[in-house]
Amino acid sequence: MNGQAASTVFFYVFAAVSVALAVATVISRRILRAAVALMGVLATSAAFYVMLDAEFLAGVQILVYVGGIVILLVYAVMLTRSSELIEDRPSGRRRGAALAVSTLFFVAAAGAFVASRFETLRPGALTVSGTTEIGRRLLDQGSTGYVLPFELISLLLLSVLIGGVVIARTNPDKGEDAK
């Protein structure tokens, strides 16, 4: 009983913080502040993962998103000198159109959710911890395993690593940018 009351309180507090920081991410005119707000949104998402019994994902979220992706975005901000500028406020027409599109999406999605019933299709509980089960399934070669996408993701990450270096490098021989 107490646990459920606590989860209600945590859900609404974290949801309010998350939505407020998400709004700050998209409307802040200083891009570095937007990056810090994005970091906050991703950290509250880690809290959501804990509340949804996905402890391993919460760790991955902190390590990869907060510790990796946001740092890369900050590097991108600094390398493109965006931190020195204050971004122009978007025109009223653009803001109105964007607001209409996003509101329409939200109303349509929320309406569909309210009209649907979410039944538990595969009831039961895990017999081992979620982390153990994820590790087993990722390397399982059977029909319920995910070893092929797992290997494909590692190939994708390798090609992205090489591609990023090739795209961004300068050519020292010519003394100008690599085309």
Next chain:
Amino acid sequence: MIEQLATMAPGPLHWLVLTALLFAIGTYGILTRRNAVGVLMAVELALNSGALNFVVFNRYVAPAGVDGQIMSIFVIAVAAAEVVVGMAIFVVLFRHRQTVDVTRMNRIRD
């Protein structure tokens, strides 16, 4: 008070409305941002809400497995890959044009 709060514990509907709201905010950012890095941040916001959705369905529709969580891991990996390539492209664009304003990206070459 505590009994009342306990009956209001979040269900799948609450979680899905929250993630839809985060996705809508991300869409707004994608459509209004002028700085390309800002657009990338808004895309990250939308991707993050999608990954959260997989875990919500995992928790409430199929709690006996971890398939949703594994999908979320793949989403996070693809998001990381996307940011690396995006950042490399922005750095090259900035070197050539001294700006990353997406409203001025209507030419393919100089």
